Amino acid sequence: MPNLFGMLYIFCVLIFLPNLFPSASMAAQDTIPPELEEMAVPGGDIVAEVNGQKITRQELSEFLIESFGEEALDVLIRRVVIHQQAQKLGITADPQEVNQRVNALLEGEIGRLVKTWGMKDQAELSEELSKKGMDLPTLKERTAARIRKAMEGEILLEKLVERTVTVTDEELRQAFEDEYGEKIEAAQIVVSTKKDAEEILKKLKAGADFDILARNESIDRLSAANGGKMRPFGPNEGVFGPATAKLEKGQLSDIIKTDDGYHILKVINKKPRGNEQFNDVKPALEKLVKQRIVRKRREPWLDSLLERSEIKKYLITY
Numbered sequence: 001m002p003n004l005f006g007m008l009y010i011f012c013v014l015i016f017l018p019n020l021f022p023s024a025s026m027a028a029q030d031t032i033p034p035e036l037e038e039m040a041v042p043g044g045d046i047v048a049e050v051n052g053q054k055i056t057r058q059e060l061s062e063f064l065i066e067s068f069g070e071e072a073l074d075v076l077i078r079r080v081v082i083h084q085q086a087q088k089l090g091i092t093a094d095p096q097e098v099n100q101r102v103n104a105l106l107e108g109e110i111g112r113l114v115k116t117w118g119m120k121d122q123a124e125l126s127e128e129l130s131k132k133g134m135d136l137p138t139l140k141e142r143t144a145a146r147i148r149k150a151m152e153g154e155i156l157l158e159k160l161v162e163r164t165v166t167v168t169d170e171e172l173r174q175a176f177e178d179e180y181g182e183k184i185e186a187a188q189i190v191v192s193t194k195k196d197a198e199e200i201l202k203k204l205k206a207g208a209d210f211d212i213l214a215r216n217e218s219i220d221r222l223s224a225a226n227g228g229k230m231r232p233f234g235p236n237e238g239v240f241g242p243a244t245a246k247l248e249k250g251q252l253s254d255i256i257k258t259d260d261g262y263h264i265l266k267v268i269n270k271k272p273r274g275n276e277q278f279n280d281v282k283p284a285l286e287k288l289v290k291q292r293i294v295r296k297r298r299e300p301w302l303d304s305l306l307e308r309s310e311i312k313k314y315l316i317t318y
Helices: 004-016 034-039 057-089 095-116 122-131 136-162 169-180 194-205 210-217 240-244 278-308
Strands: 046-050 053-056 183-191 256-258 261-271
Touching: 046 057, 053 057, 057 136, 057 278, 095 122, 095 136, 122 136, 136 278, 169 278, 183 194, 183 210, 183 240, 194 210, 194 261, 240 261
Parallel strands: none
Antiparallel strands: 046 053, 183 261, 256 261
8 A cells, every 4th residue: 555645745745836827815924834833832933843852843944945945936926926917907716616626626636646556446545544544525625725826826827818819710710620520530650761651551451450560660659559549630631631531441541751750541430520500619619719729828928927027036045
């Protein structure tokens, strides 16, 4: 059984400290977690005792600054910058949306931990926690409290960037094709030279197994691991769409040259166009396209905002 305390510590650190998009509503002087405040003895200076040896709040503070100082300070700076800009423009984060995202993130991360550590389900995790004097609901509650500010900031950042986004009709039409247009499902074998491709094509036409050749011969190891299967694409998309648009299920393409090498494609299936009408799904498409653009723009936008801000750092680490 894994070290649960180590696992949960890593979980909290990974999910909390590296988040680059937290809100600024928590100022620097408010960063001491409530748990530490509760644990402090009267006077507030001693945070723990080990075999009679006292560990002071100052020692804890110095350790945390040594370990996470620069990164944590940058997180706080980003919080403040995002919060200032949101306040300036009258933008707020809906508490209900914050809670939904926090809960979704928690469930996803805990689910991955359960899988990573070979547990059957959350019930087994809960049993192990109870042996340590802890319980899963309390863990979720405390972790949610720690990441709520980060999620607020992410939502604020998205709303700030979304104000700069204008979706064109051309982008909506392309999104409509991407979501509801005809799709070709294919597998590929990629090799380095035309001669190698000709040999592969000859073997395939003689009855060789495409899946086995893809796994053993293809230099595109990502698709090779899955028998050459590719992301579905449209009949007019890139170079592969037109090259396979007229092929039937099970047929092979000619050799296709790209910057990545020489490709041979096999059509696995063709998904016909959906029955959806453009005007009926246009609002959903606009939301989808905006989300995609925001994801691409938010980091450059935040970097630009930071560059325009007057920031002075006084943190000294040893």
